[in-house]
Amino acid sequence: MKMKFCSLSSGSSGNCVYMETENTRVLIDAGFSGKKVEELLKNIDVDPKTLDGILVTHEHTDHIKGVGILSRRYNLPIMANYGTWMGMDKKIGKIKDENILIFKNDYDFEFRDLEIHPISTYHDSECSCGYIVGNSNKKITVMTDTGYVSQNMKDKIKGSDILYVEANHDVDMLKNGIYPYHLKQRVLSTKGHLSNIDSAMMLGEVLKANEEKVILAHLSQENNTPKMAFETIKFYLEKLGLDTEKEIDLSVAPRHMASKIITLD
Template identity: 55%
Template sequence: MDKFAILSSGSSGNCIFLEYKKTKILIDAGFSAKKIEYLLGEIGKSPKELDAIFVTHEHADHSKGLGTLSRKHNLPIFANQGTWKGLFNKCGKLKEENIRLFESNKFLSFGSMDIYPIKIHHDANEPVGFIIYIGNKKITILTDTGIVDDKMAYEIKGSDIYYMEANHDLEALKRGPYPYPLKLRVMGNMGHLSNDQSAEALADALEGKNEKVFLGHLSETNNTPELSRLTVDNYLRSLGLDTDKDILLDVADRYKPSGIVEL
């Protein structure tokens, strides 16, 4: 059965599984290979079934298990040139044929999927989100960006599934325990989207046509699932979007599979 599933989401680790017409991929691998194998098992899948891993950027919560998974299961890893520059010292030795390159802001086809790696704004070498076209469905995966610029806002419109960062509550971040330089990093243009920023981006993109929205990459220190959902829900409702009828709104789980959609 074709499936979209968020295996894990947050600063502890990020990983998404997508299957369509026998093509099976992971997007990011931010836990150990052993943990990702377990998470795949929780949705009835095995890493032996995978065809590739696509990487948004080199930070450890998105790349920790890449090298081991690739070596153990002979998996190609797709990333752009900037991300590979940051990955080589983290992944260990890889087979040359498993080091695959894509260009940001340029479509590529992989199996049954057309994938658009879109440039985002984060303090990594060359970070991207992914917009994926499968059949008549469009999926947006957008985390680890400090802002949503006009091009990003335009490209994500019309998606059927949105996996959107809602990293922090701004007031919680300001009053929280992070050192001041880290607070500035998180709330800056190269940091992470707040609940309010996520709500605004979603309000611009959503059409109220039963889209499925999953808020992700929540900070364990400066946010809660309840606060994130409430903030986005209230904003969308204030604009006339009914989150009981027009869309599905949920929050991705930090440590277990969630956001599972049969495609």
């Protein structure tokens, strides 16, 4: 079955991913105003009225800003685990009971024709997760906002056709940058965000040189640049003997606009 994937916007200023199959259209996170998400969807010719639901990774504002408004405007179910519901409940406004769907991290569930595996991540929020979404023979991983990637997580995301993964910061830029000490410590901790080099090392263990599409996401505006993330990870993967042009397809998710749409046939 065909699947389409698009990063509508990515970074600490807001995150939103769009995914569709022939029967289902979902967002993962909606970290912008409802109006902005509608605009982003319009840019890829998707009518928000055709959406079927929203998956939420965690309750930080850059992931949930538009979730409540979109659910009310288009009568969309919101899928999140219990901890995230507790964390976002007051921030997203009143949601119809029938649109509150609760899952458990690390247990599969189905939504329409999608098989969804919410994968626990390490982050300073109630109960964050990433998602492995697929159907019979496709697998897409969306995993950002994690300070650490365990062996179990690596094992689970192996074999993905698309890996949308965090490359948040360059460690030196962060250490020498303008963030106050406590914020630097937060980002660098195992409950913060993945650095470029962490991301490279994780990818080195996970990729199979099988033409996987790797999209680097959730870049910090202050402590990274698209070029630095791309070059660091390309350099590291090539050192491991991976051809980043032929064997994998490496790119960076744009901060303020939609990426190209990837179609998996």
